[in-house]
Amino acid sequence: MFDFMDMSYDEPGEPLGSGPYIPDAGECMRCGICIASCPTFRMFQIDEETPRRRIRTISKILVENQPISAEERMHLDNCVQCRACETVCPSRMAYGQLFDQARVQLSLKAVAEHYKIPFALSLSKGGRDFGMLNKWMAKLAFKLIENKRWRAWLMPLPAIYLKSGLQKPLRSTGLLKKLHLANAEALLGKPALRALADSYPISVTKRGRVALFTGCIAEHFDRETLLAALKLLNAIGYEVLVPPQQGCCGAIHQHNGQSAAGLIDNNIAVFNALEVDAVLHTATGCGAMLSEYQNDDEAGQLFRQRLGDINEFLLEHWPDDLQLAASELKVAVHEPCSQRNILKNQQAVYALLQKIPGLTVAALADNNICCGSGGSYMLTHPDNAGQLRALKQQVIAASSADVVVSGNFGCAVYLNADGGGVEHPLLLLARQLPVM
Ligand code: SF4
Ligand code: SF4
Structure with a gap:
């Protein structure tokens, strides 16, 4: 069905932009290697819908200070921000950063021109x-x-x-x-109305204490995953703190030309004030944003040092004597773009699921193609997002899996809105815990 080549040059765990040279928007070589990785090129099959052309538009905004046409703006806006192009670019073009900077410029310009609202959230x-x-x-x-x-x-x-x-x-x-x-x-699901407790202690011998990042919308609409995370962390011997003062990671703001500085500063201050071994996130979309907080001061460094993905943490700290109940389910793993292209830790999900005896675990085909959710993209570009979702749903149907797991709340919500069966891998694991 999909015929893109997976041309990832990055080894798992290798941070983005870690190469010797990060060109700015004016220095794209126009080699076109990124084109095949781009979901919007797949949909539209025109050069205007390629990362290479978008970099050209970004260069006009950021480097040449030239006006862009309404058409260029529309094609820029069509980007789903999956960042698959970053992973194949031989020049290690920092596309995500450049894109966010361009949106800030456009937003500032919009304010100056009394343009109504940031275009990505115009719900149009x-x-x-x-x-x-x-x-x-x-x-x-x-x-x-x-x-x-x-x-x-x-x-x-x-x-x-x-x-x-x-x-x-x-x-x-x-x-x-x-x-x-x-x-x-x-996309509306039933929200959890009661706040989570501030702490989830354990009665068995404590191995340590961690903090849980809950997200903003996910705190209400993905409560089951958060409860599964608490249960699993307690089961491996960790007390969990859930500081009520924490807030949104800032991703929606940052990717739509708004300032996320207040949200970032708040999260750094709130989590740094805790005596914990790690700060863990469950949604890869939030985790990607948290891992890219740019604050270079001591506080920012401490925050990043303790930040971790819950799948990796569970895997690393899984006690030898904790046996999960067996299951004969066939599971397909959906790899969210934020996990695959930014966190690059999807292998932890596969390894963790192997803790369930009897489970068959396989990658969903075409994991390199975005499902269309893309943060707020599913709302701002419903037609484009819908096409990508339809392709993903065909792949899901062809997988004949009993369950599809996805580590990102946004992807799961979007895929489930049209009849889904996609859930967070933590739910699968928590269900197999022995009864205490
Ligand atoms: S792969 Fe990188 S250098 Fe080549 S066209 Fe795309 S963005 Fe430019
Ligand atoms: S971020 Fe994704 S949609 Fe945007 S240009 Fe890159 S590959 Fe295409």
């Missing part, structure tokens, strides 16, 4: 402006991501809506489509 196709309503919806979305108290106040609303039976009749009125809310509404 191709960056078209739908006026004041969407401007306020985008502002509300940012506020909800930023502000825990706002989330706590507003979270009962989706819960009431889902329980009310209004979903079907409201969908049939077409009102949601008119308000450009249909795509977001289709």
Whole structure:
């Protein structure tokens, strides 16, 4: 089905941009090696939808200070930010960083020109402006991501809506489509309303203490994964702290030309204040952002030193005497772009799942192609995202797996919205724990 070559030059664990030379946006060699890795080129088959052309547009914005056309802007905006192009670029072009910088420039320009809202969150196709309503919806979305108290106040609303039976009749009125809310509404799951406890102690001999990063939206909509993480960490002998002052990782802000500095500084201060062995994340999208916090001061270094992926931590600290119950399920592993192209630690998931005796574990075919979720991309570019999801769903169906696991909440939500069966690998592991 997919005929792209997997041309990854990076060895697992090798950090991005660790090569001898990181060219800036003006120094792309135009070699075109990145083209085959790009999901938007796969969809559109035109040069404008390649990383190489986007780098050219970024160069105009960042290096040459030239205006870009509406068409160039649309093609730039079509980027799903999977960063597959980074992994194959022989010049180690830091595409993700350059893209974020370009968006900041465009946002600043938009403000200066009284442009309505950041184009990626205009909740529109191709960056078209739908006026004041969407401007306020985008502002509300940012506020909800930023502000825990706002989330706590507003979270009962989706819960009431889902329980009310209004979903079907409201969908049939077409009102949601008119308000450009249909795509977001289709992704709605039942939120957890109660806050997690601040700490999850253990009664058995303690081996250490870790902190858990919960995310913003995932804290409410991916509660099962967080509870599985707590259960597993306790089972391997670790007490877990869940500091309530933690906030969003900042990824949505950063990738949409907004400042994530406040969110970053807050997380660094909150987690650095804890006496823990490690700070663990469960969603690879958040983990990728957390691992790329650029703060070079002592606080930033301490934060990065203790930051870890929960799959790797569990694998490294798994006690010899902890046996999981057997399972005969056939599992396919979906490798999120944030894991495959940024964290590069997907092998830990396979190794960890081998702790379940009898389980058959295999990679999902075409893991090098994005599923379309792409942070807020599934909302801002529903048609493009939908095409990518349809391709991924064909691959899932062909895998004949009983379960598909994905380490990223965003990918799982998006793939499940259209009938899924995708879950976090931690859920699978936690279910096989011996009854204590
Ligand atoms: S692979 Fe790298 S250097 Fe070559 S065209 Fe793509 S971005 Fe430019
Ligand atoms: S980040 Fe992904 S979608 Fe964007 S240019 Fe690179 S490969 Fe294409």
